[in-house]
Amino acid sequence: MRDVTQNAAASEVARQKAALRGRLCAARAALSAAERSAAGRRLRDAVLSLPEAGMAGTVAAYFSIGTEPATRSLVYALWKRGSYVLLPLLRADNDLDWASYEGPDSVRSRPDGRHELVEPLEPPRGPDAIARADLVIAPALAVDNRGMRLGMGGGCYDRALARVGPLVATVALLYDGEFVDAVPAAPHDQPVRIVARPSAGVTRLPL
Numbered sequence: 001m002r003d004v005t006q007n008a009a010a011s012e013v014a015r016q017k018a019a020l021r022g023r024l025c026a027a028r029a030a031l032s033a034a035e036r037s038a039a040g041r042r043l044r045d046a047v048l049s050l051p052e053a054g055m056a057g058t059v060a061a062y063f064s065i066g067t068e069p070a071t072r073s074l075v076y077a078l079w080k081r082g083s084y085v086l087l088p089l090l091r092a093d094n095d096l097d098w099a100s101y102e103g104p105d106s107v108r109s110r111p112d113g114r115h116e117l118v119e120p121l122e123p124p125r126g127p128d129a130i131a132r133a134d135l136v137i138a139p140a141l142a143v144d145n146r147g148m149r150l151g152m153g154g155g156c157y158d159r160a161l162a163r164v165g166p167l168v169a170t171v172a173l174l175y176d177g178e179f180v181d182a183v184p185a186a187p188h189d190q191p192v193r194i195v196a197r198p199s200a201g202v203t204r205l206p207l
Contacts, residue, residue: 016184020150024141024178028067031175040070042198043173047074047137048081050194050202052169056134058084060098060160063107063118068139069173069198075101086129087120088160096160098129131163138192140172147191147205148183161190171196179203 031039047053059078064071079085085101090110099120101107110117130136138157142150149172151157164170170192176199195203 010186013184013186017150017153020180020184021141021153024150025067027177028141028175031067036067037070039175039198040064040073042201043069043071043196044074044077046196046198046201047171047173048077050135050169050171052135053078053083054081056083058086058133059135059137060086060088060130060133061101061137062088062139064139065116065118069175071137071173074137076104079103083135086125086133088156089119089124090114090117090156091127094154094156095127096130096156097124097127099124127160128163130160131165133164134168136161136164136168136170138170138172140174140178140192140195142178142180142183143172143174143192143195143205144180144183145205146183146185147193147207148185148189149192150183155188158188158190161192169194171202176200 061075075085079101086098087101089097089099091097099122101120102122106122107118107120110119140149140151161170171194172192174195174197176197179195191207193205193207
């Protein structure tokens, strides 16, 4: 009976996540390329203003795809400021490996076209490389005031964030309107500690 109850609860969380994900993806799809680019510039400036960004020797970040807020100028700016920037490599088991960003010529689109990802060409450093980052920048569709984060459903960033120490700043990049009252959460979901939004800037969460 306990297993049945747990399975029913997990199914309901998954249903709620899918419904919220659908609404948010539709709202993102309605944004123009210019709006996404402008949001990316504001988010870049907000993240670069963080003391943790200024002090970070190693930053784990990501290259935006699709309708996500643009991050390429943020990645480039962090690298130019002297941080060692790690970008994810999606593995066959849906976990994330990491490799260094060494400038615009050091990345390429995945040969298999999976999720339209752009990944680094440098040698992989292993899934645990994120544990050595001083700042982690993560994608999200929504975050609530507990720090619970809604992703695209693959679970790869929950696995990655579980490897990050409790004192490391983890920042989710959102559009305005994506900091919500509640995100449906399962036991394996990992919170973030900071959200950045184009209009509101940086919000630290009382975790």
